[in-house]
Amino acid sequence: MPDHLLDVRNLSVDFHTARGTVHAVRDVSWHLDRGEVLAILGESGSGKSVSASAVLDLIDCPPGEITSGEILFDGRNLLTMSADARRQINGKRIAMIFQDPLSHLNPVYTVGWQIEETMVVHGTARDAARRETVELLRKVGLPDPEGAVEKYPHQFSGGQRQRLMIAMALALKPDVLIADEPTTALDVTVQAQILALLQSLQKETGMGLLIITHDLGVVAEIAHRVVVMNEGEIVERGSAREVYHNPQHAYTKKLISAAPGQGAMSEGGQGPEPMLSMRGVTKTYGAFHAIDDLDLDLYPNETLAIVGESGSGKSTTAKLLLRLEEADAGEAHYEGRDIFKLSPKELYEMRRDIQMVFQDPTQSLNPRMSVYKIISEAWVIHPEILPKPRWRERVAELLEQVGLEAEHMYRHPHQFSGGQRQRIAIARALALEPRIIVCDEAVSALDVSIQAQVIDLLHRLKDELNLSYIFIAHDLPVVRDFADRVLVMQKGKVVEVGPVRQIFESPREDYTRNLLAASLDPDPDVQAERRAARLEAAQ
Amino acid sequence: MKQFLGKRAVASAVSLLGLVVLVFFLSRLTGDPTDLYLPVDASVESREQFRELHGLNDPLVMQFVNYLGDLVRFDFGESIRRNEPAIDAVLRGFSWTLTLAVITMGLVTVCAITFGALAAFNVGGRFDRFATFVSLIGASAPDFWIAIVAIVLFSVNLGWLPTSGTGTVWHWVLPVAVLFIRPFGLILQVVRGSMISALQSAYVKTARAKGVGNRPIIFVHALRNAMLPVITVIGDQAAALLNGAVVVETIFGFPGVGKLMIDSILQRDFTVILAAIMVTAFAIFLMNILIDIAYAILDPRIRY
Structure with a gap:
């Protein structure tokens, strides 16, 4: 057997929890060589991060326990080394970056100090480390590197923070870089930049790069080989192209077919009269223009997607519409009235018609209330909808409508999975028999296969109940599959608006084109073409 | 600012x-x-x-x-009892109390943070269980009872330490020790809890991945983040001491501001009561400012 740089063999890890032992990974083997990019692909709970944590000794024992296997690095078994010896390797020869760079950077120390620390811990003198840090920050493309070293993590944007993490990880030119969901929390354009940066650094240093991700697009863009994990086991392995075009295992097939952006686009013509029109809406926070002169029309029984990067004003638009915040100027006509001028009593009536589903169902459902209470609370507030004796029956009906079971009403939110919780949130919104549902990143936190199911559900409900959606999202493939019309926002302004086919196939504005170009396709060949096109454009 | x-x-x-x-x-x-x-x-x-x-x-x-x-005009009036400006009597008492508070809180802070941090590093370990046990007893023990038992034990039976008054270093041992126990127990608990969550945080994971050793992880990475709630409690406890540890000062015949206040109330020495309250209130105001400044120094995200 040839010697690999990093070789994980037959690794099994258990977690001993109060509810019993969980086999996080079972008999997992993979290897990584210098100069190659390996992706571990899996959904949440698949155990895709566990073996990487084991490589860096980041599993807490207890509750974790490595029950079998070995991890060979340069031929030496990491698992039998002393803690001191492993610290010599961590950061110096194997480094790691994480999903959420804000929480993974220490908030109370300057970023310069934190990057220097990697070098100082492994024996570099402090002032030499400082000079090197400035160089590193320049290399990862941070503006004003001399000033940046004196700043704290909260003073940077999300993309810049991930650049800082990369600089910190690359400080000692490691042989292996492990990136755990490095771009998941970032905007598409920033994601593209970070992946390009990782790629160029990897080529330059010849290190082995391990990417852990749930996103087929990331695999297609960057990986040479891929390992697919499900429920703690590796179900498939091969080159990225091979696995995408010719998946063998049923799970891989399901995952690939669930990837958004492959379905037919809506051709739906809009109705004659918009049911909701917002005109000249403006909202400022101090000197910051969150929304600047926004116009928006929503037609009956259509899905209007609002897309844009973080800070573009997508969510603020929704908050203004629901009067969760007050607009500074403009009007919003709905059924012959201006929503922004409604009296408290009229507002109360209007709220029945416009409901909201939020991104994170774990946070938006009260953990101490049963599902029955969560859903029926709507009728406590709006008693005219339904007399109390019929509540139980109707909750059962709603649960079945969103694909759950009637007996689920006696359970509490924590007893459900993320996808099921989002179904409960939808049932809660439906309880008021609304005409418009505002979905604020309602499927962003869900795994792809679950995401597809929830989108299907929304589709079905739209036709059954004649609903209209305002669908706020940053994920363009999902929007492509689901929306009738798309409104693109940037810095509080509308960039362009049009039918979904027009936006995706012949965008009028550069901003939209860039946004579309940055979004990743799950097909490695398509991504290779796009990469080639980008290179050509750059030359 | x-x-x-x-x-x-x-x-x-x-x-x-x-x-x-x-x-x-x-x-x-x-x-x-x-x-x-x-x-x-x-x-x-x-x-x-x-x-x-x-x-x-x-x-x-x-x-x-x-x-x-x-x-x-900063004239706090004359003390009826003492034939001197009320403020003189109060400042004299306050300087005793301040010394007592600074010594006690200094010791408490150092000990509680060190032991709390070490206990948090190995939750459920032998040291953690011992520290938790001791701190729980400390936090719940009534100080007047401890004071009396300490006098009986160390002064009367063993004869090691003076029972009351001031004069030598030995006079300070019992009051400081008795006042130490409760804040020590309380603050140790807060440090421990706060450190446990800090040690589970993502930035500690990053530090581990960088190869940082255990000691710097505890005392450099986690501790500074864990200090914010701790400082609040330290301030709270210090304020209680500055107000005059009335019971303990009385038991040990310690000439601090707490004893002075009690005496003045009994003696209907109105000007002294008022002056004592204003001086301690002003001290607590200053201390709260110091705590706010400490917050801003510890956490760069806090700016006034």
């Missing part, structure tokens, strides 16, 4: 004034000091004279206005 300090100063001045009003009128309810200072059979004339001398004949509101007028 300047604006913040200004706002805080104004807010504190307002509450200080409210406090003066409250204490001024409440203390008058304890009775006429004349009954206390003159013999039972004193003549009406000499009573009149005493009242006149100490301004007790004026209507209450008039007395209050006069008092405020003097205050503006």
Whole structure:
């Protein structure tokens, strides 16, 4: 057997929890060589991060326990080394970056100090480390590197923070870089930049790069080989192209077919009269223009997607519409009235018609209330909808409508999975028999296969109940599959608006084109073409 | 920052004034000091004279206005009992209390943070269980009982330490030790809890991945983040000591401001009560400012 740089063999890890032992990974083997990019692909709970944590000794024992296997690095078994010896390797020869760079950077120390620390811990003198840090920050493309070293993590944007993490990880030119969901929390354009940066650094240093991700697009863009994990086991392995075009295992097939952006686009013509029109809406926070002169029309029984990067004003638009915040100027006509001028009593009536589903169902459902209470609370507030004796029956009906079971009403939110919780949130919104549902990143936190199911559900409900959606999202493939019309926002302004086919196939504005170009396709060949096109454009 | 300090100063001045009003009128309810200072059979004339001398004949509101007028010139009035400016007596007592508080809180802070941090590093370990046990007892033990038992044990039975008073270093041992126990127990618990969550945080994971050793992870990465709630509790406990540890000072005959306050109330020495309250209130105001500044120093995200 040839010697690999990093070789994980037959690794099994258990977690001993109060509810019993969980086999996080079972008999997992993979290897990584210098100069190659390996992706571990899996959904949440698949155990895709566990073996990487084991490589860096980041599993807490207890509750974790490595029950079998070995991890060979340069031929030496990491698992039998002393803690001191492993610290010599961590950061110096194997480094790691994480999903959420804000929480993974220490908030109370300057970023310069934190990057220097990697070098100082492994024996570099402090002032030499400082000079090197400035160089590193320049290399990862941070503006004003001399000033940046004196700043704290909260003073940077999300993309810049991930650049800082990369600089910190690359400080000692490691042989292996492990990136755990490095771009998941970032905007598409920033994601593209970070992946390009990782790629160029990897080529330059010849290190082995391990990417852990749930996103087929990331695999297609960057990986040479891929390992697919499900429920703690590796179900498939091969080159990225091979696995995408010719998946063998049923799970891989399901995952690939669930990837958004492959379905037919809506051709739906809009109705004659918009049911909701917002005109000249403006909202400022101090000197910051969150929304600047926004116009928006929503037609009956259509899905209007609002897309844009973080800070573009997508969510603020929704908050203004629901009067969760007050607009500074403009009007919003709905059924012959201006929503922004409604009296408290009229507002109360209007709220029945416009409901909201939020991104994170774990946070938006009260953990101490049963599902029955969560859903029926709507009728406590709006008693005219339904007399109390019929509540139980109707909750059962709603649960079945969103694909759950009637007996689920006696359970509490924590007893459900993320996808099921989002179904409960939808049932809660439906309880008021609304005409418009505002979905604020309602499927962003869900795994792809679950995401597809929830989108299907929304589709079905739209036709059954004649609903209209305002669908706020940053994920363009999902929007492509689901929306009738798309409104693109940037810095509080509308960039362009049009039918979904027009936006995706012949965008009028550069901003939209860039946004579309940055979004990743799950097909490695398509991504290779796009990469080639980008290179050509750059030359 | 300047604006913040200004706002805080104004807010504190307002509450200080409210406090003066409250204490001024409440203390008058304890009775006429004349009954206390003159013999039972004193003549009406000499009573009149005493009242006149100490301004007790004026209507209450008039007395209050006069008092405020003097205050503006930093004149806190004369002590009836001691024949000296009230403020002198108070500052003397306060300097004792301040020394006691600084020594005690200094020791408490160092010990509670060290032991709390170490306990948090190995939750459920032998050291953690021991530290938790000790701190729980410390936090719940009544200090007057500990003070008396300590005197019986160390002063009376063993004869190692003086029972009360001041003079030598040995006189400080028992008061400091007794006052140490409760804040130590409380703060250790807070440090431990706060450190446990800090050690589980993502940035500690990053530090591990960088190859940082255990000691710097505890004392450099986690501790500074864990200090914010701890500082609040330290401030709280320090304020209690600055107010005068009344019971402990009385038991040990320690000439601090707490004992002075109790004595003055019993002696209806109004000017001393008021001066003592204003001095300690001002000290607590200063300490709160220090805590806010410490917050901003520890956490760069906090700016005033």
